[in-house]
Amino acid sequence: MRAFDYHQAVGSEQAIERAMRREQARYLGGGTNLVDLMRETIEGPAMLIDVSNLARDIEESESGGLFIGAGVTNAELAADPRVRRQYPGLSRAILCGASAQIRNRATVAGNLLQRTRCAYFYDIGAHCNKREPGNGCDAQEGFHRYHAILGTSSSCLATHPSDMAVAMVALEARVHLRGRDGERVIALTELYREPGERPDLETVLTAEELIVAVELPPLPMAASSEYRKVRDRASYAFALLSVASMLELDGATIKQVRLALGGVGTRPWRAWKAEAALRGRPANAATFEAAIDAELAAARPQSDNAFKVQLARRVVISELNQRLAQARQGGEAS
Ligand code: SF4
8 A cells, every 4th residue: 555644534624625725635534435545556645635524414405305425434424314205215225335334434435436346447556548548448358248348439448336326327316526626516417427439538537526415305216226136146246237216196197106226237227228218108018018118129138148138137127117016006006
């Protein structure tokens, strides 16, 4: 590990001011990914600005949603009664990720900004455009069972590893950012870049910009949101595929739907095309099949991960059928 300076920030303004003054400074949340990357010499910041004690609250917003401080731990967020009641799919997504020890330490902002687990990215002897732009990508001709089929480029096909982020993009989360020019708010879907020719540029954050909070808007149908994760073993594994979903009916027609996928995209993948093909259509098998086919039309599978196309198709259809059954039950009960 390379030597670095450490600073414990007492407020976000001070943290940002420090980051502006020092080149190659990085914010430190729980450190559950960044410290690993530093140990492997994949990242070598000159200074760590510890923001893990800042923004530790979850508050109800005026609109009836939730305002989640960036420093809230994954465990705190998953256990919060308001999250479990209003956004149960988010709670389940978080509990599907990592171990209890890591969830106790990892923060909301750190989870969103964690880096891919592509094995070649972590192997400093391998070629990797994300680690070193222009260096090549050993995953293209290598082992790519865990890699993406959506949003890939000839430079990179690494997946984004977060479960929490997949649930949050389905919930239309907004990210509050603070930097040298003040505060701005963007949709979480806009935070991430697709790799293109610069897979090392993963987000739209400027060098000193700090995530201070994530806002979840009120969304009544999110009370029956779900998260399903398919992986090679029952725990401590990243997704081969995951699905965040929720559905609202108007009689036999789909009124509203939110769908996001993990394990198949280079970023947490909001299934916009599938949603458009579902909204206002009859809630039946033919509609579900057409919707996921519309989303997967752009898939670019490799030899080891071609199975993800069928896997995504089957699991999404299965999840939509379950949301449909739940919505019908809810309609009968009311
Ligand atoms: Fe690096 Fe991306 Fe290729 Fe993995 S897929 S080796 S992260 S460039």
